[in-house]
Amino acid sequence: MSQTIRAAFPALSRPGFHYLDNAAMAQIPGLVSEAIASLNRVARSNVRRGLHEAALRADEAYDSARATVGRFLNAPAEEVVFTGGCTLALNMAAWGLGRKLGPGDEVALSRLEHHSACLPWMSLAEDRGFAIRWLPVTHEGRLDLDHLGAIVTPCCKVVAVTHASNVTGAVSDLPRLAEAAHGVGARLVVDGAQMVPHGRVDPRSLGADLYAFSGHKAYGPTGIGVLWGRAEVLQSMTPMVVGGGMVDAVGDDDVTWADPPHRFEAGTPPVAQAVGLAAALDWMMSLDGQEIHQQEAALTWHLLDGLGSMAGVKIVGPRGLEARVPVVSFTVEGCHPHDLAHLLAERGVAVRGGAHCARPLMAALGLEEGTLRASLAPYSDRSDVEALLVGLAEAVKVLR
Amino acid sequence: MSDEMYGAAIKDLAAREPVSLAHPDKSVTLDNPLCGDRVSLGLRLEGGRVAALGHGVKGCLLCKAASSVAAEQALGLDAAGAAQLLDQVRGMLKTGGEPAFPALAAFLPVRPHKSRHDCVLLPFKALSKALRP
Numbered sequence: 001m002s003q004t005i006r007a008a009f010p011a012l013s014r015p016g017f018h019y020l021d022n023a024a025m026a027q028i029p030g031l032v033s034e035a036i037a038s039l040n041r042v043a044r045s046n047v048r049r050g051l052h053e054a055a056l057r058a059d060e061a062y063d064s065a066r067a068t069v070g071r072f073l074n075a076p077a078e079e080v081v082f083t084g085g086c087t088l089a090l091n092m093a094a095w096g097l098g099r100k101l102g103p104g105d106e107v108a109l110s111r112l113e114h115h116s117a118c119l120p121w122m123s124l125a126e127d128r129g130f131a132i133r134w135l136p137v138t139h140e141g142r143l144d145l146d147h148l149g150a151i152v153t154p155c156c157k158v159v160a161v162t163h164a165s166n167v168t169g170a171v172s173d174l175p176r177l178a179e180a181a182h183g184v185g186a187r188l189v190v191d192g193a194q195m196v197p198h199g200r201v202d203p204r205s206l207g208a209d210l211y212a213f214s215g216h217k218a219y220g221p222t223g224i225g226v227l228w229g230r231a232e233v234l235q236s237m238t239p240m241v242v243g244g245g246m247v248d249a250v251g252d253d254d255v256t257w258a259d260p261p262h263r264f265e266a267g268t269p270p271v272a273q274a275v276g277l278a279a280a281l282d283w284m285m286s287l288d289g290q291e292i293h294q295q296e297a298a299l300t301w302h303l304l305d306g307l308g309s310m311a312g313v314k315i316v317g318p319r320g321l322e323a324r325v326p327v328v329s330f331t332v333e334g335c336h337p338h339d340l341a342h343l344l345a346e347r348g349v350a351v352r353g354g355a356h357c358a359r360p361l362m363a364a365l366g367l368e369e370g371t372l373r374a375s376l377a378p379y380s381d382r383s384d385v386e387a388l389l390v391g392l393a394e395a396v397k398v399l400r
Numbered sequence: 401m402s403d404e405m406y407g408a409a410i411k412d413l414a415a416r417e418p419v420s421l422a423h424p425d426k427s428v429t430l431d432n433p434l435c436g437d438r439v440s441l442g443l444r445l446e447g448g449r450v451a452a453l454g455h456g457v458k459g460c461l462l463c464k465a466a467s468s469v470a471a472e473q474a475l476g477l478d479a480a481g482a483a484q485l486l487d488q489v490r491g492m493l494k495t496g497g498e499p500a501f502p503a504l505a506a507f508l509p510v511r512p513h514k515s516r517h518d519c520v521l522l523p524f525k526a527l528s529k530a531l532r533p
Binding site for chain 1: 402403405406434435436437438458459460461462513515516519
């Protein structure tokens with residue numbers, strides 16, 4: 001199946017190119033590029049403003065894109081906010097829920113968080129005076145929920161966690177976190193950037209109140225992200241970015257915000273990017289999710305097995321397939337991840353070396369020099385993993 | 401293929417043990433956020449010039465090697481000298497300048513790899529920053 005999927009991605013046709021950096025950015029199917037180009041050919045116009053033909057087409061395309069994202073998330077379109085990316089979506093979530101917090105309040109953050117998910121809260125906490133409580137991780141790089149009750153107390157107003165770690169690949173137990181958060185009246189904010197690329201997600205049924213993800217990791221274009229929120233949660237939030245198109249009334253002394261989702265889409269929205277993202281999600285929904293899951297799991301196992309049999313290699317994260325996405329981090333004794341990533345790149349293997357914008361996790365796991373990370377997608381195949389394993393053995397020889 | 405970048409000269413430089421310095425007059429820590437390299441320097445100064453230096457590196461092989469060279473070259477330098485040293489290394493990497501002293505030649509294979517220039521430059525930037533008034 002991966003060969004059929006692979007054929008849809010022009011960038012992967014280059015011989016000897018093994019792309020295993022999908023957790024940073026996935027490749028884009030030709031049909032997504034064409035959807036964007038088509039919009040720009042026949043419907044390039046601002047949305048919700050014009051009455052001419054191109055404007056009407058743009059309106060239709062943009063509304064349709066929102067509906068597609070809603071279908072992907074099993075949610076009404078009105079709960080889907082288009083943003084400039086996942087980072088912006090997570091900042092908007094923090095601002096919307098956190099700007100009225102103050103001394104005595106607490107926000108619980110997991111140590112698995114990407115900087116885009118934890119820094120908005122840390123920055124706001126410094127300004128507003130509320131406290132950050134960190135949810136610890138196990139030695140296996142999973143969230144340690146044994147002491148959840150001691151951290152998520154009645155002082156806690158928000159619990160912010162990743163759905164799947166961009167370092168260890170561990171998937172968080174959202175229902176349990178939601179139960180703890182909602183039990184004390186707190187909201188659950190979820191970073192879904194690493195989960196969405198691997199299949200449909202139903203954030204409401206998982207207990208999330210807000211759920212963010214990015215387009216470029218989900219086979220869509222850059223410059224687009226989504227903030228999904230329960231209608232009542234979005235309705236309670238004030239916008240972080242203000243401007244045209246997001247107000248109902250503006251007086252000399254007061255303004256009335258528009259209802260969500262428009263309240264959170266100030267200025268000209270990323271119309272072409274939204275259409276591209278919708279095309280990408282449509283493409284994902286056209287695949288057999290179960291088959292994709294099995295294929296990714298088999299390949300992940302092959303990768304874990306191959307790495308595990310190499311001397312000096314230590315997997316950073318779960319060693320099994322349970323509750324994980326195909327993101328595998330590891331270290332090699334005596335070799336810096338950046339040197340290895342460089343030598344692998346020379347062999348056509350694209351991986352990522354470093355701290356992966358996850359310094360709190362690196363500190364907790366004692367990994368000051370970071371890790372090497374290989375991340376798979378539905379188009380990844382055995383030859384990609386083989387190239388990594390062979391290339392890694394060669395790179396280690398060069399460095400030792 | 402850039403395997404030659406990791407030749408014996410670079411490996412030997414990188415393998416040198418960093419030295420520590422108790423009670424430095426000035427200290428600085430500089431990070432390369434791209435890869436997480438971190439260079440820490442401690443300086444003892446006499447008349448504005450480096451009289452003794454301690455350094456530590458958490459980083460890649462190139463950064464460790466560069467740190468050894470920066471430490472060797474630092475003794476006797478003042479702020480202007482450290483800035484000149486940084487310019488020499490930058491010039492060799494980015495604009496094709498000749499190595500200003502023999503040890504720098506080990507880094508010539510890094511020249512075509514722009515994404516690695518900062519790994520080499522980090523210790524020299526740290527030294528220049530530490531001496532800046």
